[in-house]
Amino acid sequence: MSVTDELLANNAGYAARFSGPLPLPPAKHVAVLACMDARLNVYGALGLQEGEAHVIRNAGGVVTEDEIRSLAISQRLLGTREIILIHHTDCGMLTFTDDDFKKSIQEEVGVKPAWAAEAFGDVDEDVRQSISRIRNSPFIPEKDSVRGFVFDVATGKLNEVIPR
Amino acid sequence: MSVTDELLANNAGYAARFSGPLPLPPAKHVAVLACMDARLNVYGALGLQEGEAHVIRNAGGVVTEDEIRSLAISQRLLGTREIILIHHTDCGMLTFTDDDFKKSIQEEVGVKPAWAAEAFGDVDEDVRQSISRIRNSPFIPEKDSVRGFVFDVATGKLNEVIPR
Numbered sequence: 001m002s003v004t005d006e007l008l009a010n011n012a013g014y015a016a017r018f019s020g021p022l023p024l025p026p027a028k029h030v031a032v033l034a035c036m037d038a039r040l041n042v043y044g045a046l047g048l049q050e051g052e053a054h055v056i057r058n059a060g061g062v063v064t065e066d067e068i069r070s071l072a073i074s075q076r077l078l079g080t081r082e083i084i085l086i087h088h089t090d091c092g093m094l095t096f097t098d099d100d101f102k103k104s105i106q107e108e109v110g111v112k113p114a115w116a117a118e119a120f121g122d123v124d125e126d127v128r129q130s131i132s133r134i135r136n137s138p139f140i141p142e143k144d145s146v147r148g149f150v151f152d153v154a155t156g157k158l159n160e161v162i163p164r
Numbered sequence: 165m166s167v168t169d170e171l172l173a174n175n176a177g178y179a180a181r182f183s184g185p186l187p188l189p190p191a192k193h194v195a196v197l198a199c200m201d202a203r204l205n206v207y208g209a210l211g212l213q214e215g216e217a218h219v220i221r222n223a224g225g226v227v228t229e230d231e232i233r234s235l236a237i238s239q240r241l242l243g244t245r246e247i248i249l250i251h252h253t254d255c256g257m258l259t260f261t262d263d264d265f266k267k268s269i270q271e272e273v274g275v276k277p278a279w280a281a282e283a284f285g286d287v288d289e290d291v292r293q294s295i296s297r298i299r300n301s302p303f304i305p306e307k308d309s310v311r312g313f314v315f316d317v318a319t320g321k322l323n324e325v326i327p328r
Contacts, residue, residue: 003192004246004311010211011322018320024256026202028167036218036234038190043205044214047174054200057221059234065279066230070200070223072269073281078256082168092188092242105236109302115229117237138275147168156182158175 022051024078030054031074033130034086035061035093039153042086046158054080060093061086062118062126063133072139081142085130086158087123088151094121123150127161186215188242194218195238197294198250199225199257203317206250210322218244224257225250226282226290227297236303245306249294250322251287252315258285287314291325 031054034042042048042055054074056067063085074080098117106112120126127148134146149158195218198206206212206219218238220231227249238244262281270276284290291312298310313322 002246002309003194004248004309007192007194007210007212007217007248008322008324011209011320014209014211015320015322020203020320021254021318022203024201024203024254028171030167030171031200036195036220036238037188038215038217038219039184039186039188041207041212041214042219043207045175045178046171047178048171048205050205050208051202053171053202055202055206055221056200056223057219058230059220059237064230064233066222066228069228069277069279069281072277073223073256073265074200076269077260077265082166084168084171090185090188092237096241101237101241105240105303111302113233113236113303115233117233138273139269139277145166145168154185156175156179156184158172158179160172 026053026078026080028052029080030082030084031056031071031080032084032086033061033067035088035091037088037091040086040088040151045151045156060091060118060120060126061130063130064118068137068139071134075140075142082145083134085127085148086151087127088153089123090153091123093119094123124161128163131163190215190217190242190244192216193244194246194248195220195235195244196248196250197225197231199252199255201252201255204250204252204315209315209320224255224282224284224290225294227294228282232301232303235298239304239306246309247298249291249312250315251291252317253287254317255287257283258287288325292327295327
């Protein structure tokens, strides 16, 4: 039995307890952008319920073109107004460099990615970088509440990063 | 009190019950790529626990360059081997076209996004498109288990999309 099949079996239990449908726009008008890390349960860590917030996630919780796309759709079409950014301690993105990662891919498959891997050396600084990228995008209309946090994987606590 | 502050207050309760840290690599060796929709609680719908799976999310649950980046890091550096794609019924991406969305931005702020908005007209077909994009990427080594599903926001059930 694959892990996918095991998780599908879990879904049957979830559906049995499920009550829907809820409205499409997020009830709390907030979008969360977080790292994909397995230890970061965004719904749990923020006490979110179904229907309340958009959740965008990627390796590092960084802001690239695709996160600007998602945030633009979130705010412009579905009415979110606040943005919460979440990086975390012990992040995999701290363990490699873009150059080494891309070189290893090139050596193995013969093609070097044309994209940045977005590795970083300092979590707080990368949260500030994510805030800066959002503030500098013309496509994100609501920038009054863009706040960044580091989730501590040892304690479960969110610590705010103060922009410089 | 902002919604962000309200969710931060929730975090104090989560941290009080939290037990960590867990290991960095996902225990179930699986990466989930899902839509950012507020009604889709990935941890809940799949019965996931903290530490088990990477969770990648964006508007639509589509596969662009940034999702290839995240999946490449997930598989190559952190050992995931299965990919679960999740779109859902009543998706916001069905409600507009790329052309209209980008034109409205251009008219409002004077700049037309250089990126695709990735709107789609058929959920099942877009799940198949996401599978195809992953299968066609040289940067994703593990493609034996790439399966796609549509989450029903009325019932909470995941329905598998069979590739053509």
